Structure formats: C-alpha cells, structure tokens
Amino acid sequence: MREKQDIEFKKEWRNEHLKTIASFANTEGGVMYIGIDDNSRAVVLSNVKKLLEDIPNTIRNKLQITPSVKIEEKDGREVVKITVNSSDFPVFLDGKICIRSGSTTQELKGIELTNFLLEKTGKTWDSLTVNATFDDLDLKTFEYFKGLAIARLPEIKNASDKTIFKNLELITNDEKLTRALIFLFGEKPQTFFITAQGRAGRFKTPTEILDTVIADGNLFKQLDALMNAIKKHLNVRFEIKEIERKDVWDYPLEALREAVINALIHKDYLSTAEIQIKIYDDRLWIWNPGKLPKQLTIESLKREHSSFPKNPLIASVFYYAGFIERWGSGTKRMIDLCKSQGLPEPEFKEEFGGISVYFHKDIYTEEYLRNFGLNERQIKAVMYVKERGRITNKEYRSIFDITDRTALSDLNNLCERGFLRKIGITGRSTAYELTRNKPEINPK
Secondary structure, three states, rough: OEEOOEHHHOOOHHHHHHHHHHHHOOOOEEEEEEEEEOOOOOOOOOOOOHHHHHHHHHHHHHHHHHEEEEEEEOOOOOEEEEEEOOOOOOOOOEEEEEEEEEEEEEEEOOOHHHHHHHHOOOHHHHHOOOOOOOEOOOOHHHHHHHHHHHHOOOOHOOHHHHHHHHOOOOEEOOOEEHHHHHHHHEHHHHHOOOOOOOEEEOOOOOOOEEEEEEEEEOHHHHHHHHHHHHHHOOOOOEEEOEEEEEEEEEEOHHHHHHHHHHHHHOOOOOOOOOOOEOOOOOOEEEEOOOOOOOOOOHHHHOOOOOOOOHHHHHHHHHHOOOOOOOOOOOOHHHHHHHHHOOOOOOOEEOOOOOOEEEOOOOOOOOHHHHHHOOOHHHHHHHHHHHHOEEEEHHHHHHHHHOHHHHHHHHHHHHHHHOEEEEEEOOOOOOOOOOOOOOOOOOOO
16 A cells, blocks of 8 residues: 555644645545555554544544544554545635645645636636626627527527526526626627737747737637638638639638637636737647646547536537537547648647647648657658658668668658659659648558
C-alpha cells in the first residue's frame, strides 16, 4: 500500500490534517491512515480509543461531514483508518476550499474556485441571472433564430417570445434574464460583461500585425463577424465537380465555422481573456479560455466522444438553430473535412489556460512531417522538392552521401506513403515530385 491521490499516511493525528480531509471530500473521496509513516510502516500509536472519539468529533465540528473512523491492524499494530466520501456540497475549512491534485492538497482561488462552487451547486455560469431587462434584447436576432429553429422546434411558430425563453430556460420562473439570454440575444452583452467578445487578426509574423477585427454584440453577431474576418484573409479557388462549380478555400469553411462555434460555446466567460484568432500565411489558430471537461482528453477529441458543454444553455440554442449537433461530433467533423481537402488534421492543444485549434495550410513543413516518423534525410528531401520542384535519385545520393540502396529505400518509402511520386524514366536517374492534396497524407 502506497500514498497516492486518494490515500495519505500520517504518523499521528494533528488538526492540520483537516485540510487533507476537506480536500478528499471536495474531490473524489479518500482514505487517511493515522499510525503509518511515509515508508508505509506502522508505528506505535498511543491513545487509540481516544482518537476514535476525538477525530470524528473534530471533523464534524470543523467540516460538517461525518467520515468513517475505525481501527485496523497493520504489522501487528493498531492504526486508525479515516474514510472520506466525496461530498455533494462544498466543504469549507476556515472559509477556504481545498481539493486534491495528484498527491498534493491545493487551495482553490479565483476562477477555479468559482467554477468549483458552480459545479458543486449544480449550476452553470450561463444559467445565472443578470441585472438586465427585456429592453436590452435584440429582437431582430431572436427573429433570425426562430427562423432557423423552427425545423427542430416547430412549436415555437405560434408561441410568445417569453414562452420560448422559458422553455429554453433562458429566463427564470419570475422572469429574470439569464446570462445565456443576454449573450445569445442581447443588443450589447459587453455592457454587462466587458470581455464577452472575440478578436481576429491577420499576422505576417508573431509581432507584425496586418489587420485586427473586434467581434462584439451577441454570439450570433460575433460568429458572423469572426467568420467574415477569417474569409477576408483566405484564398479561394473554384473547381468543377461533375457539372457544378465548387469554391475551395485555403481551409474548409465548415471546419473553421465549427471551431469558432466551439470557442463561443465552450469559452470560460469568467476569464478576462477574449476569444482569439490569428491568421498566418501557412496556418490559422483559434483559442478560447477554459479547460477541457475532466471527462475528456485531447486524444479523445480525435474520435467519437460524448458532449460536455461548458455553457449548456448557450449550446442548446445553437443546437436548435442547426449550427451544431449534440453528440460531440464537431471535432471529428473538423478532422474529416480537412483530410478530405488534402490538408493536415487540425491540432488540438491545452495551452495558455485554454483550448487551441491549429489549422495548417501546408502538409509539407518540417514540423508536420516529423509527425509521420520520417527520418531527417526524408524530411530534408521533401523540403528540397518543395523548393525546387523535383529531386533525382542521383541528387538524393549526392546530398546525403549515401549508397544507391539506401537512397532507393528512402525514396520508395516516400512514394509508398504518398509524399512523392516518380516522374520520367526509371533507374538511378529517376526523378520525384510532390504528390499534393492527398487525403491519405495524415499521421496515423
């Protein structure tokens, strides 16, 4: 038996251990053994029977919880086992909230504390009320929503606005407005929440900014403003598919729109940071403050997963508008859309206190090619072909000073995996060029 997140050893009881007991209750529960040292060995424990009375009384008086406290035997000696269940309500110690993080006890402060209290009370940020009136609403946006939502909510056709708001839980029974209502249909939510906006910029380098757009107003207006800002700085070409003309953008617009909607829905609006979008020559970055829900990981975003919206009332309205599905399929859809256009899969990262999505325009970059496990010769060869248009077997051997056999093996591997293709005659002077827009060129 070893110490870990839900197990602690203490040689003797001290009231300072209440902090750990409280953190167990505020997380997933845990067990504390009194009478065991850090090396998992039992020590002599005096006044065991008195501890059986004093410990539960102290915990009950200070924390208002009642754990199980009993005697067990280890190494022929008596130890006290304190079993703490996870609490449905916040457990305070001297006005502070602590949780377990790994094998340590951490005090919560600021945004983390607020989010913890909301979760424990069963509330979400967007369900809280705001000191606003119906005069603060933008009814044109609401009419726009009703036109979109009638397919999924046919009953709204003859319902009053207030009835719809109540059915969507956007107002309380006593007709107080929720934050979700103001964010979705407010004339200017920034009057109440100054950082409730997004920012999109065109960057030449990380420090050279060519254009900036501030997207404010309600979330429907922010979505339109951010998408227009993105489209302004993307290239578009057209292709003829059978008899239809199809516009092809640098990145699939549907994937970008999905990412922007995710940022609006899952943003932690307690944060003072804005949603940020940076458009570079070769990539596009979308970031929103807020951590992944504990049920998900970055890897799980790449496959089918359940949905755990940070702001469920906002997410529900976007669902009824037909902008999203409820099955957690958005990130997988982004991946599929990029692959179908011959682009790298979007990268998802937890960083800077939020969630990033990176869209890459070019599949032929050193950083991206390393995802495939190519050797350094192969990576440099691909970059050489990208710059010069082609490479021959002879050039490959000369550049890297390798045998014909090694060169042939490397180049054949690049062809088999879809990076290069042979052109011209075969033999030691065979030339190779890039195979572009291949959907199969994606990391496995």
